[in-house]
Amino acid sequence: xxxxxxxxxxxxxxxxxxxxxxxxxxxxxxxxxxxxxxxxxxxxxxxxxxxxxxxxxxxxxxxxxxxxxxxxxxxxxxxxxxxxxxxxxxxxxxxxxxxxxxxxxxxxxxxxxxxxxxxxxxxxxxxxxxxxxxxxxxxxxxxxxxxxxxxxxxxxxxxxxxxxxxxxxxxxxxxxxxxxxxxxxxxxxxxxxxxxxxxxxxxxxxxxxxxxxxxxxxxxxxxxxxxxxxxxxxxxxxxxxxxxxxxxxxxxxxxxxxxxxxxxxxxxxxxxxxxxxxxxxxxxxxxxxxxxxxxxxxxxxxxxxxxxxxxxxxxxxxxxxxxxxxxxxxxxxxxxxxxxxxxxxxxxxxxxxxxxxxxxxxxxxxxxxxxxxxxxxxxxxxxxxxxxxxxxxxxxxxxxxxxxxxxxxxxxxxxxxxxxxxxxxxxxxxxxxxxxxxxxxxxxxxxxxxxxxxxxxxxxxxxxxxxxxxxxxxxxxxxxxxxxxxxxxxxxxxxxxxx
Amino acid sequence: xxxxxxxxxxxxxxxxxxxxxxxxxxxxxxxxxxxxxxxxxxxxxxxxxxxxxxxxxxxxxxxxxxxxxxxxxxxxxxxxxxxxxxxxxxxxxxxxxxxxxxxxxxxxxxxxxxxxxxxxxxxxxxxxxxxxxxxxxxxxxxxxxxxxxxxxxxxxxxxxxxxxxxxxxxxxxxxxxxxxxxxxxxxxxxxxxxxx
Numbered sequence: 001x002x003x004x005x006x007x008x009x010x011x012x013x014x015x016x017x018x019x020x021x022x023x024x025x026x027x028x029x030x031x032x033x034x035x036x037x038x039x040x041x042x043x044x045x046x047x048x049x050x051x052x053x054x055x056x057x058x059x060x061x062x063x064x065x066x067x068x069x070x071x072x073x074x075x076x077x078x079x080x081x082x083x084x085x086x087x088x089x090x091x092x093x094x095x096x097x098x099x100x101x102x103x104x105x106x107x108x109x110x111x112x113x114x115x116x117x118x119x120x121x122x123x124x125x126x127x128x129x130x131x132x133x134x135x136x137x138x139x140x141x142x143x144x145x146x147x148x149x150x151x152x153x154x155x156x157x158x159x160x161x162x163x164x165x166x167x168x169x170x171x172x173x174x175x176x177x178x179x180x181x182x183x184x185x186x187x188x189x190x191x192x193x194x195x196x197x198x199x200x201x202x203x204x205x206x207x208x209x210x211x212x213x214x215x216x217x218x219x220x221x222x223x224x225x226x227x228x229x230x231x232x233x234x235x236x237x238x239x240x241x242x243x244x245x246x247x248x249x250x251x252x253x254x255x256x257x258x259x260x261x262x263x264x265x266x267x268x269x270x271x272x273x274x275x276x277x278x279x280x281x282x283x284x285x286x287x288x289x290x291x292x293x294x295x296x297x298x299x300x301x302x303x304x305x306x307x308x309x310x311x312x313x314x315x316x317x318x319x320x321x322x323x324x325x326x327x328x329x330x331x332x333x334x335x336x337x338x339x340x341x342x343x344x345x346x347x348x349x350x351x352x353x354x355x356x357x358x359x360x361x362x363x364x365x366x367x368x369x370x371x372x373x374x375x376x377x378x379x380x381x382x383x384x385x386x387x388x389x390x391x392x393x394x395x396x397x398x399x400x401x402x403x404x405x406x407x408x409x410x411x412x413x414x415x416x417x418x419x420x421x422x423x424x425x426x427x428x429x430x431x432x433x434x435x436x437x438x439x440x441x442x443x444x445x446x447x448x449x450x451x452x453x454x455x456x457x458x459x460x461x462x463x464x465x466x467x468x469x470x471x472x473x474x475x476x477x478x479x480x481x482x483x484x485x486x487x488x489x490x491x492x493x494x495x496x497x498x499x
Numbered sequence: 500x501x502x503x504x505x506x507x508x509x510x511x512x513x514x515x516x517x518x519x520x521x522x523x524x525x526x527x528x529x530x531x532x533x534x535x536x537x538x539x540x541x542x543x544x545x546x547x548x549x550x551x552x553x554x555x556x557x558x559x560x561x562x563x564x565x566x567x568x569x570x571x572x573x574x575x576x577x578x579x580x581x582x583x584x585x586x587x588x589x590x591x592x593x594x595x596x597x598x599x600x601x602x603x604x605x606x607x608x609x610x611x612x613x614x615x616x617x618x619x620x621x622x623x624x625x626x627x628x629x630x631x632x633x634x635x636x637x638x639x640x641x642x643x644x645x646x647x648x649x650x651x652x653x654x655x656x657x658x659x660x661x662x663x664x665x666x667x668x669x670x671x672x673x674x675x676x677x678x679x680x681x682x683x684x685x686x687x688x689x690x691x692x693x694x695x
Binding site for chain 1: 540541544548555558559562564565569570571572573574575576577578579582583585586589592617618620621624625628629631632635636640644647648651652653654655656658659671672674675678679682683685686689690691692693694
């Protein structure tokens with residue numbers, strides 16, 4: 001087995017096509033991530049179909065490169081035009097843009113790049129260390145534990161969704177329901193097909209993700225016209241003063257650790273990680289009032305956290321089969337297309353795949369640094385891409401990409417349907433990512449609940465097995481405690497007003 | 500309803516709040532003053548969810564095989580039925596919450612068609628996408644994608660530039676058409692997707 005892994009790694013390291021795909025993936029990822037309105041998830045969803053014609057190692061190299069590149073790319077527009085390219089860059093703009101306005105745009109980009117690299121490497125180290133440990137524990141898990149972990153993923157998703165826990169949960173329920181459409185995998189009985197033959201195939205995760213993360217965002221983007229963006233193009237010097245930069249190592253390390261651990265929590269995502277990292281750095285600062293005025297620490301902390309999330313988010317994916325964020329949820333779709341179902345068994349049966357993920361992420365981090373160093377001076381021009389061409393191209397990619405899943409127009413119609421639903425959900429403030437999470441977690445939950453019942457024939461099995469019971473208790477607390485805290489707050493306020 | 504598109508601008512104050520994970524915890528459907536304009540949407544969405552629940556429940560009821568005895572296996576109906584209960588309850592909570600607020604809070608915003616006007620272009624895009632999907636079978640990908648891209652390229656260019664720069668609009672529309680043709684070629688020739 002180890003020889004096989006060694007051969008895989010060696011082949012990946014010496015394969016020019018793979019290296020080219022990695023570099024290309026990072027470049028395209030940076031460009032798409034930098035464009036406002038195209039999130040990392042959207043970039044991954046619309047570029048996913050390009051991987052259908054590749055073998056698994058090439059597909060992983062390409063997709064992880066896009067993932068890593070787009071996360072860094074989000075900071076470019078945050079710094080140069082004060083609009084975050086990706087949700088993970090929302091905090092970067094707070095100090096990035098003022099710093100650019102102060103004539104230090106080039107230095108701000110370099111800080112973001114090096115912080116991204118540091119975060120990426122620390123996230124990778126955590127992935128390499130923690131993933132085998134978690135997987136070795138998870139190998140002892142049986143169906144009740146998996147069912148409990150799937151529920152925990154849903155609870156975390158509802159808790160960390162933007163807006164309210166209730167709406168996040170509602171969106172997750174919709175995703176779980178969507179996953180039940182089609183033939184039941186255990187009994188082959190039709191569910192929610194209403195006599196339509198095409199619905200027997202179910203509603204695919206990839207068309208749904210392309211619709212929700214691609215078309216829905218395009219629809220939002222075409223509501224109004226907009227003037228062409230005018231980024232700060234005068235970057236002046238690129239390298240920051242050594243004395244200033246050398247003091248920021250610890251900030252980067254702290255941000256990376258926060259990012260990697262928050263990223264490893266199922267469904268938590270980079271938006272939370274960057275907020276936590278920034279808030280933590282501000283609390284520790286001697287001059288917290290300087291945050292928001294364009295100081296390097298305000299860029300380094302969130303950017304290192306943002307990129308550390310990439311490695312962190314891959315941990316629950318490859319060890320438990322549960323996505324760490326919306327991007328890894330899209331990656332699950334890619335793995336299913338290639339006939340792989342992520343989970344702890346991968347460390348026994350597909351160790352070569354795990355090795356590819358490790359190599360791909362490290363390559364992607366290094367490639368992001370290299371391309372960033374060479375291209376940072378020119379990326380501002382990307383932001384001038386006319387909206388008419390950009391949004392039309394994304395729409396065409398969505399059509400062709402969803403067709404390419406099974407060479408079926410049915411998937412195109414599914415994609416359009418999810419695009420429309422995602423657009424309405426965005427408009428009324430219901431988070432959309434839980435729908436895709438629900439679609440990923442639904443089959444895991446159902447399969448393991450039913451298998452548990454077939455084996456143990458007793459519902460109490462979920463609370464009598466210690467790990468399952470503990471995970472269920474944490475899930476319940478995740479859902480109930482915020483509501484109770486809010487209720488207690490309301491009661492306290494009423495009491496104060498009464499007094 | 501908490502509407503993200505109308506959330507308060509990002510400031511250090513609310514970043515610190517989000518950093519401490521407080522932002523996501525309060526299930527108050529119309530508490531955010533930034534979102535008052537969309538208050539009545541909660542009721543509409545609640546009714547839509549109740550309708551969806553009813554339609555899907557019909558899908559379960561009209562399929563008696565789902566309710567057969569599968570021994571110790573809880574059967575294929577377990578998860579859908581439980582989820583339908585949750586979805587129905589969610590819809591009912593949205594409607595009840597909305598109606599309660601309409602009754603108790605006179606300042607709560609009433610229904611307005613203003614938001615629907617913004618949706619005209621996106622709805623046109625969805626309809627054109629459905630027409631395109633229908634036409635692809637009849638005329639092939641390249642024709643449909645080119646016409647679609649040139650049409651929408653021109654529409655969006657007009658939206659941005661107005662009618663005063665016709666040359667720019669034409670160039671952008673043709674550029675969009677060329678990109679579509681490029682994507683078609685990449686998928687057909689490089690990836691091998693049968694786009695005929």
